[in-house]
Amino acid sequence: MKRVLQRPPVGVARTAVLIAAARATEQHRLHPLFHDPLAAGLVRAAGSASDLNGVRTLAGDHFVLRTRYFDDALLASARPQVVLVAAGLDTRAFRLSWPPGTRLFELDLPELLRFKEDVLRDLAAEPSCERVVVPCDLRDDWATALIRAGFDPNRPAAWLLEGLFMFLPPDVGEQVMYLVSALSAQDSTLALEHVNREFRDLPQMRAVHERFGTMDARWQSDVEDPVAWLDGYGWHATVTHQVDLAARHDRAVPAITDPRKVGDARIWLASATRTA
Numbered sequence: 001m002k003r004v005l006q007r008p009p010v011g012v013a014r015t016a017v018l019i020a021a022a023r024a025t026e027q028h029r030l031h032p033l034f035h036d037p038l039a040a041g042l043v044r045a046a047g048s049a050s051d052l053n054g055v056r057t058l059a060g061d062h063f064v065l066r067t068r069y070f071d072d073a074l075l076a077s078a079r080p081q082v083v084l085v086a087a088g089l090d091t092r093a094f095r096l097s098w099p100p101g102t103r104l105f106e107l108d109l110p111e112l113l114r115f116k117e118d119v120l121r122d123l124a125a126e127p128s129c130e131r132v133v134v135p136c137d138l139r140d141d142w143a144t145a146l147i148r149a150g151f152d153p154n155r156p157a158a159w160l161l162e163g164l165f166m167f168l169p170p171d172v173g174e175q176v177m178y179l180v181s182a183l184s185a186q187d188s189t190l191a192l193e194h195v196n197r198e199f200r201d202l203p204q205m206r207a208v209h210e211r212f213g214t215m216d217a218r219w220q221s222d223v224e225d226p227v228a229w230l231d232g233y234g235w236h237a238t239v240t241h242q243v244d245l246a247a248r249h250d251r252a253v254p255a256i257t258d259p260r261k262v263g264d265a266r267i268w269l270a271s272a273t274r275t276a
C-alpha cells in the first residue's frame with residue numbers, strides 16, 4: 001500500500017522550501033558552491049515553490065552564498081554537538097563530512113519535521129553523523145526538549161541560526177539568543193544571519209514582504225549592530241560582507257547585498273565564539 005506523505009509545509013515553514021529550491025538550482029551549475037543532492041527531492045515533494053519565484057529571483061544568489069558561508073563555519077568549528085535552530089529543509093546532516101562522533105540536532109516546527117522525515121525516508125537518505133530531530137516551537141520551552149533529546153550543555157556546541165531571526169518577534173528572538181547562550185559551554189561557536197532595518201525597508205523588498213505577509217511569515221525583527229548584540233550575550237563575533245564572500249568564491253556579489261545598489265542595507269552573516 002502506498003504511504004500517504006505528510007502535508008507539505010505551510011505558513012512560515014514554507015519559507016524552508018524556498019531556500020531548498022535555491023540550493024537545488026545551484027546543483028545545475030558547472031562548479032556549485034556545495035553539493036545538495038537531496039534538495040530537489042524535498043522541493044518536489046513539497047509541490048512547487050513557483051509562487052515564491054519572485055523572492056528566489058531577488059535573493060537566490062544570496063541563499064547560495066550564505067549556504068557555503070555557514071557550511072564552512074560549521075566544518076571549521078568541528079564541535080562534538082551541532083544544533084541547527086530552525087533547520088527547515090537543511091540537509092547538512094547528510095551532505096557534509098562531519099568529524100566522527102558528531103551529534104547534530106535539528107530543531108523546527110513539528111509539521112515541518114514530520115514532512116521532512118517522511119521525504120528523507122522515501123529518498124533513502126543516510127546521515128553522515130548522528131542526527132537527532134527535535135520538533136518544537138521556538139516560542140515555547142525548546143531548551144528542555146533539546147536537553148531531553150540528548151544535548152549536553154556542558155560540552156561545546158556549534159549553533160546555526162540561518163534564515164530565522166527576521167521571522168521572529170523581537171522578544172522571541174531575544175529569548176532564543178538568551179537560551180542559546182545559556183546552553184553554550186565555553187568554546188561553543190555560533191553562526192547566524194540577520195538583517196538591519198534599512199534592509200527591511202528596501203523598496204526591492206516590498207513585494208517580498210507582501211508575499212510573506214500572505215503566507216503568515218511576516219518579517220518582524222532586525223538588528224543594527226550584530227557584533228554589539230552578540231557581545232551582550234557573551235559572544236565575540238565577526239561579520240563577513242557578501243562582497244568579500246563573493247570574491248572568495250569567484251562569484252558576482254548578489255545584487256540584493258551589493259552596496260552600490262542597496263547602500264547601507266545589510267544582511268548580516270556573523271560567526272562567533274563564546275567568551276563568557
Ligand SMILES: C[S@@+](CC[C@H](N)C(=O)[O-])C[C@H]1O[C@@H](n2cnc3c(N)ncnc32)[C@H](O)[C@@H]1O
Pocket residue numbers: 012013014015016019020085086087088089090107108109112136137138139161162163164167
Ligand atoms: C527561511 S526558513 C530557513 C530554514 C533553514 N535554516 C535554511 O536556511 O534552509 C525559516 C525556518 O524557520 C522555522 N521557524 C520559524 N518560526 C519558528 C518557530 N516559532 N519555531 C520553530 N521553527 C520556526 C520555519 O519552520 C522554517 O523552517
